[in-house]
Amino acid sequence: MSGFGAAGQLRQLGSVDFQDDAFRVAPRLIGAILLVNGVGGRIVETEAYDHHDPASHCFGGLTERNKAMFGPPGCAYVYRSYGIHWCLNFVCRESGHGAGVLIRALEPLHGLEQISARRGHRPLRQLCAGPGRVGQALAIQHGYNGHPLDTPPFEVWVAPAALPISVGPRIGISKGVDTPWRFGLTGSKFLSKPFL
């Protein structure tokens, strides 16, 4: 594929074990490259959600809205947030139950002109700093719900080297507030909020 000077140093999606606990997959995704139709960048912030946790959409079992989270691991779960934004999750699986990782922020790297235009030409750091902003920048649509992440329009590439990762409580929830399942690339300027 084009656009990757260091493509040889990247492994493809198969190396990510999505059939694992969300809180283990979420930190592994930090530093990975996410592209949708060739547009995207480096994942710098994620959050884990699983069925044990009252903050998760899959807490309480399968519904029409969350059914993608109970589908195959390695697929997308797309949901509408506050009636306004589309947010992207990677479906995981722990012991046969639904789970997912919310993609909260990217460092924009590929298709910058499209990203900038979709985001109303805001400053670089604000283009993909937040789950709703990621959705807008990558033109995430409800039709991607349940779509496999290893086939077009998606590409996910995982960096081989371990990166310094910050950990903290998740953002914007009212239940499960003490569970430290937010993960970020330490020191990144592209986080939705700094880690304390």
Added chain:
DNA sequence: CCTAGGATTAGCT
């Protein structure tokens, strides 16, 4: 059926 409340963001005070 009815209503409360979001895994948020932008814009204004």
Added chain:
DNA sequence: GCTAATCCTAGGC
């Protein structure tokens, strides 16, 4: 810091 925007799911009656 505060709040409107916007819609639809989930839960109560």
